[in-house]
Amino acid sequence: MSFKIAIIGAGSVGFTKKLFTDILCVPEFKDIEFALTDVSEHNLAMIKAILDRIVEANRLPTRVTATTNRREALEGARYIISCVRVGGLEAYADDIRIPLKYGIDQCVGDTICAGGILYGQRNIPVILDFCRDIREVADTNAKFLNYANPMAMNTWAAIEYGKVDTVGLCHGVQHGAEQIAEVLGAKSPKELDYVCSGINHQTWFIELRLNARPIGKDELVAAFEAHPVYSKQEKLRIDVLKRFGVYSTESNGHLSEYLPWYRKRPEEITRWIDMSDWIHGETGGYLRYSTETRNWFETEYPQFLEAASKPIDPAKRSNEHASHILEALETNRVYRGHFNVKNDGVITNLPQDAIIESPGFVDRFGINMAAGITLPEACAATCMSSINVQRMSVHAAISGDIDLLKLAVLHDPLVGAVSTPEEVWQMVDEMVVAQAQWLPQYAHAVPAAKERLSKSRVKTREWAGAARRSVRSIEELRAERAALKQAG
Structure with a gap:
């Protein structure tokens, strides 16, 4: 089989790698094209290098392209996967x-x-831009697979206002x-x-x-x-x-x-x-976790690239829905x-x-x-x-x-x-x-x-929350991982 999958927000490096290897666990999908797109050229370059290394190590005919031009990535795509976080x-x-x-x-x-609602306000206009491009340049029967939160709001907007065949995962x-x-x-x-x-x-x-x-x-x-x-x-x-x-x-x-x-x-x-x-x-647990994960990946990138040289193991295919739906x-x-x-x-x-x-x-x-x-x-x-x-x-x-x-x-x-x-x-x-x-x-x-805020009399407080932790340094993360490895 030969068709094109576009991944929007492909700079979500770890998740994109997981989706990529899952899909390539399907024997019929070796000859497909992955078109990666993101607003960050830096993240795109990192993920493309990782996926290219996987393709090379497994001697696959799979094609991987990367561009900040979203319409170019979506052109002719049969499946579009979104994992964007607008505003980062x-x-x-x-x-x-x-x-x-x-x-x-x-x-x-x-x-x-409050946070999820504002997240939706940032995402929905962009989701509708995606949908417009899908209608105009993607495959006629293209399917939009949305992984981005807020899941229900994004999917609601894509179906009701974007008029695109959409499923949220x-x-x-x-x-x-x-x-x-x-x-x-x-x-x-x-x-x-x-x-x-x-x-x-x-x-x-x-x-x-x-x-x-x-x-x-x-x-x-x-x-x-x-x-x-x-x-x-x-x-x-x-x-x-x-x-x-x-x-x-x-x-x-x-x-x-x-x-x-x-x-x-x-x-x-x-x-x-x-x-x-x-x-x-x-x-704020997920914010801390996401910040630490980004910092860890940036610092330890050579190790992630080296790990990409290992053979794909179909037995380790994840239970994320995307590859199973496409199959x-x-x-x-x-x-x-x-x-x-x-x-x-x-x-x-x-x-x-x-x-x-x-x-x-x-x-x-x-x-x-x-x-x-x-x-x-x-x-x-x-x-x-x-x-x-x-x-x-x-x-x-x-x-x-x-x-x-x-x-x-x-x-x-x-x-x-x-x-x-x-x-x-x-x-x-x-x-x-x-x-x-x-x-x-x-x-x-x-x-x-802004005018209302300048005149407001509602009192606020600077509060870290009931159970806040500080973002850990790379050195702290290394020490913790080493301790866990030694413990078993």
């Missing part, structure tokens, strides 16, 4: 820093909450299933059969079977509470399981910021999180996964226009969703709160309506649990002004926002 770590730092001044403590801040379901299989004593995650449904990062294991045996709430709670590691790392997640009766796919830290109950008071936050790793609830579409080998698409009857008790995450099957006819799923009422209610915020956020990003943007932030579950309307109005003004270079749709609103 600079804008992301403001997504965490500014809300903290108003008492809003986020672990990740890339899905909803995430790995939260797979990671949750791996946890459940482990606590239940399964030899392999493949022994676990499950149905997850909901919205991205708020998807729920509504049906579980281990070797065809149904698993109920009590057994699952007992298994997690008995686990020596997860019982400490997933305290909030286990508490939600006890109260809702079903396990969430999302990590302790992620889940904590989508709900109004666990991060509303600083003294409560430390009760529910675990500091052994950022993903369990650390304040199913092109070879008709059926793949079952959980995908982010417009609801349209898939989940009966969520709005039809919402972007949901639910099971589907892929073959040469496309992605076919299992329809008619009904969520438990508490799960649906929790999802509905986020869907309403997502809808307003998308409409605000499209229209550049700063008042609608403020209403979206006001209705966010965690923001509403922590902040007053006056604080939200000022916070959004401050975030829009700080990120104006990435928010062209709000250019008309920036002068008035």
Whole structure:
């Protein structure tokens, strides 16, 4: 087979490498072209060198091109994969820093909450530019695979306003299933059969079977509470399981910021999180992790390049959806996964226009969703709160309506649990002004926002958060990795 895959935001070096090697684990895909594009020439050069080394080491006919000209990369592409972060770590730092001044403590801040909503405002105009280029220069039947957060908002904009065949892809379901299989004593995650449904990062294991045996709430709670590691790392997640009766796919830290109950008071936050790793609830944890990862890669790049000389091992193909979807579409080998698409009857008790995450099957006819799923009422209610915020956020990003943007932030579950309307109005003004270079749709609103900020009487505080850690140096990271290696 010979076709073209374009990767936008290919400068996300580690993730691009993973997608690349996954796809090349499919025997029929050796003769395809990868067109890489990014706004950073530096990152593009690094990732192209790594992928070229992989191609050379495995003696493949695969072609790799790299350009900062997005339309050139998209021209004729059958599949387009996006993993962009508009504004990079600079804008992301403001997504965490500014809300903290108003008492809003986020672990990740890339899905909803104040940070995720502003992230969506930066991404959506760019997503629509991608869609325009796809319609104009890509293959007639091109499919857009979005990996970028905020997943639901980006996918919603691409489908509803970009008018491009789009699916959103995430790995939260797979990671949750791996946890459940482990606590239940399964030899392999493949022994676990499950149905997850909901919205991205708020998807729920509504049906579980281990070797065809149904698993109920009590057994699952007992298994997690008995686990020596997860019982400490997933305290909030286990508490939600006890109260809702079903396990969430999302990590302790992620889940904590989508709900109004666990991060509303600083003294409560430390009760529910675990500091052994950022993903369990650390304040600004993913920002710290991303910063350290970038610094580590820049410093240790020669080692990454050397590692690219190893043969591709199909046994190490990851469970990221992209390669499996492409394999199913092109070879008709059926793949079952959980995908982010417009609801349209898939989940009966969520709005039809919402972007949901639910099971589907892929073959040469496309992605076919299992329809008619009904969520438990508490799960649906929790999802509905986020869907309403997502809808307003998308409409605000499209229209550049700063008042609608403020209403979206006001209705966010965690923001509403922590902040007053006056604080939200000022916070959004401050975030829009700080990120104006990435928010062209709000250019008309920036002068008035600056004027309001100059006269504001809403008090803020300089606060690092309830559980903040400093970014570690390269020397500290090396010492930690050496210690872990020595320990086993």
